[in-house]
Amino acid sequence: MxxxxxxxxxxxxxxxxxxxxxxxxxxxxxxxxxxxxxxxxxxxxxxxxxxxxxxxxxxxxxxxxxxxxxxxxxxxxxxxxxxxxxxxxRGTPDHIIENGKLNMRLFDRSNIEMEELRSILRQKDIFSLREVKDLFLEPDGRFSVIRYAKYRSGKDSSEEDYYNVLLIDEGEVQREVLKYIGKSEEWLMSEMSALGVSDVKDVVYCEWSEEEGFYYRTKDDCIHEKREGYIN
Incomplete structure (x- = not known):
C-alpha cells in the first residue's frame, strides 16, 4: 500500500x-x-x-x-x-390540512398514520386536530402548522389543557382506546348516530375528550383531488 x-x-x-x-x-x-x-x-x-x-x-x-x-x-x-x-x-411542501380539511391524497402519500400525526402535533403543544387550520409537510420532512386564531391567543392561567383520544382512525374503531377510557363500542355508535353519522366507515378520524366532546371528519369533509400550483 x-x-x-x-x-x-x-x-x-x-x-x-x-x-x-x-x-x-x-x-x-x-x-x-x-x-x-x-x-x-x-x-x-x-x-x-x-x-x-x-x-x-x-x-x-x-x-x-x-x-x-x-x-x-x-x-x-x-x-x-x-x-x-x-x-x-428539492421537492415541494404538501398541504396536508387546508383550512381544516384533510387532503386524503397527500395524507396517504406521506405514509404517516393518524396517531403518528397527532403525536407530531402534541410535540408542538397542539393536543387536538380541531386547533389546526393548515398543516404542511415540508420537503425536509418537518411539519409546519397554522392554528386557528382562537387557539393562537394566550390561554387564561386558570384554563387547563385537555387530553383527547382517537376513537376512529380511517373508518376503524379503536377498541383498545375505548376500553382505556371506559367506554363501549355501543356508546360510540350511539353518539356518532346522534351526530348524524350512519356509517363509521365514512369517518376519517374522530377525536373525543371529556371536556370538549367529539371532533371528527368524514370522507365528504376531506379533499381528494390533486391541487394545482407550487404547493401540492
Missing part, C-alpha cells in the same frame, strides 16, 4: 467534500433535502471505492471528485433558477 498516495487521496477527498458543502450554502442537516443526502452518500461511496484502490492514481481520483462536485453544484443552481428543477431536486 502506498501510504503517501492514500494520504493525498484523503486530503483531496476532504477538501472536495468541504467545498461541495460550501457551494450548497450554509445549511444545517435538517435543511438538507433527500437529494442532497443522496449526493453526499454516493460521493462518499465513490471516494471509498477509489481510496483503497492503489491502481487508481491521484489524477483520476481528482477528476472523479471534481466532476461529481460540479454535477451537484449544477443541479443545485438549476433548482434555484427553475421551478421545474426545484420540484424535482
Amino acid at each position: 502506498d501510504y503517501g498516495l492514500q494520504a493525498l487521496k484523503l486530503v483531496v477527498g476532504l477538501v472536495t467534500l468541504t467545498l461541495t458543502f460550501r457551494m450548497l450554502g450554509k445549511k444545517n442537516l435538517a435543511q438538507l433535502s433527500p437529494f442532497d443526502l443522496v449526493h453526499v452518500i454516493v460521493f462518499g461511496g465513490i471516494l471509498d471505492s477509489i481510496f483503497y484502490d492503489d491502481e487508481i492514481g491521484i489524477l483520476p481520483f481528482i477528476f472523479t471528485a471534481v466532476v461529481w462536485s460540479l454535477s451537484i453544484y449544477t443541479m443545485d443552481l438549476l433548482a434555484k433558477k427553475f421551478n421545474l428543477f426545484r420540484s424535482v431536486f
